[in-house]
Amino acid sequence: MIPSVELITNVEQLSADDLNRWNELARNPLQRWEWLGSWWRAYQGDYRLCVLKIKRQDEIIAFAPWCLESRVGTGKTIQFLGSGKACTDHLSLLVADGDIDDVCSAVARWLAHSADPTGNTDEQRLLWDSIELIGVDRSDRTMNTLVESMQREKLDVELADGLGCYAIDLPATWDEYVRMRSKSGRREVRQSLKNIDTGTIRVDRVQDQQQLDAVWDQFVTLHQRRRHASGTTGCFDHPPFDVFLRDAASKLLDAGLLELIIATVDGVPVAAHFAIADNDRWYFYQSGMDPDAEALRPGLSMFCHAIRESIQTGRTTFDMMRGDEPYKLRWRAELIPAREIRVCSPRRSAQLRQQVVKVGVTFKNLVKSGLGIGQPQS
Numbered sequence: 001m002i003p004s005v006e007l008i009t010n011v012e013q014l015s016a017d018d019l020n021r022w023n024e025l026a027r028n029p030l031q032r033w034e035w036l037g038s039w040w041r042a043y044q045g046d047y048r049l050c051v052l053k054i055k056r057q058d059e060i061i062a063f064a065p066w067c068l069e070s071r072v073g074t075g076k077t078i079q080f081l082g083s084g085k086a087c088t089d090h091l092s093l094l095v096a097d098g099d100i101d102d103v104c105s106a107v108a109r110w111l112a113h114s115a116d117p118t119g120n121t122d123e124q125r126l127l128w129d130s131i132e133l134i135g136v137d138r139s140d141r142t143m144n145t146l147v148e149s150m151q152r153e154k155l156d157v158e159l160a161d162g163l164g165c166y167a168i169d170l171p172a173t174w175d176e177y178v179r180m181r182s183k184s185g186r187r188e189v190r191q192s193l194k195n196i197d198t199g200t201i202r203v204d205r206v207q208d209q210q211q212l213d214a215v216w217d218q219f220v221t222l223h224q225r226r227r228h229a230s231g232t233t234g235c236f237d238h239p240p241f242d243v244f245l246r247d248a249a250s251k252l253l254d255a256g257l258l259e260l261i262i263a264t265v266d267g268v269p270v271a272a273h274f275a276i277a278d279n280d281r282w283y284f285y286q287s288g289m290d291p292d293a294e295a296l297r298p299g300l301s302m303f304c305h306a307i308r309e310s311i312q313t314g315r316t317t318f319d320m321m322r323g324d325e326p327y328k329l330r331w332r333a334e335l336i337p338a339r340e341i342r343v344c345s346p347r348r349s350a351q352l353r354q355q356v357v358k359v360g361v362t363f364k365n366l367v368k369s370g371l372g373i374g375q376p377q378s
Contacts, residue, residue, distance in 0.1 A: 025094035034251035042244035062095035075129030108149035162338035222288025271298035
């Protein structure tokens with residue numbers, strides 16, 4: 001039986017059972033509702049919800065965790081929940097392995113129908129101009145199948161290399177990991193952990209909501225001080241991000257998925273480490289450090305502690321997330337290649353927009369040319 005596709009435009013359309021099923025289908029914590037729902041609550045003013053719920057008869061077999069943003073350049077653009085400043089990685093459709101082919105075919109057909117300017121308008125139709133899916137692993141079978149399905153529906157799909165993640169394949173023991181490092185790296189690791197093991201640096205993991213409330217401002221301050229000391233802005237300079245991450249931290253803590261660790265020296269906070277972790281994988285998301293404590297290198301100590309903790313708790317991967325910063329290679333991390341997927345709607349106005357973007361014509365010049373961009377769309 002061909003799966004049916006239902007468009008969700010309001011969170012109230014998602015029942016508690018729906019959200020439980022969402023989390024069942026999520027393959028990692030960054031796809032769970034604790035994370036993506038928190039993002040939506042913080043950023044919904046800039047987007048329109050367009051989650052697709054895919055069912056086979058009465059059984060929910062998949063979700064497409066999407067939203068819609070209106071942009072000058074690409075028009076009504078479908079993207080993942082969790083996009084933008086949050087930089088969420090490893091995003092995908094939420095679907096079990098056995099349903100991937102059917103679900104991707106159904107979603108591609110639905111997208112093609114919604115974009116067809118000659119199609120019949122109904123409440124389940126979503127007019128869109130473009131799709132931009134970032135934070136996708138190149139090896140993701142589901143997303144690769146979706147690309148193939150969209151191409152079969154004659155949608156205009158463009159693929160590009162994205163900024164990948166770097167992750168350490170963790171050995172069974174800490175000593176094995178230390179042996180993976182260079183001679184200088186081994187010395188660095190041992191000295192960094194000595195500061196923790198001797199009590200020079202104390203580390204405390206947030207374990208309940210009261211502790212989270214008590215340390216949150218410390219964590220934000222440490223992150224901002226580190227960023228500002230390097231001459232860059234921090235994520236928390238953007239107010240919605242603070243709302244998002246604070247909410248996500250609370251929800252993840254309740255789900256047993258938050259790893260927020262604060263390092264102190266003589267009772268003074270000097271470093272922080274924010275991660276999301278399940279039984280198999282530790283996702284290092286954010287950190288902070290007091291520049292005045294740099295001589296003690298507390299950030300390095302925290303990083304070593306987090307890797308050792310991951311190994312000792314039986315996790316197999318320490319994921320450093322998106323970005324090609326040189327330090328990641330020093331820790332013996334390997335690249336997880338990423339892909340960016342862009343699709344242009346077959347609608348004439350969307351095709352025109354795409355050509356404008358490609359040739360670099362400005363919006364102002366385009367309006368002057370009388371080509372109709374910015375006018376009501378069909």
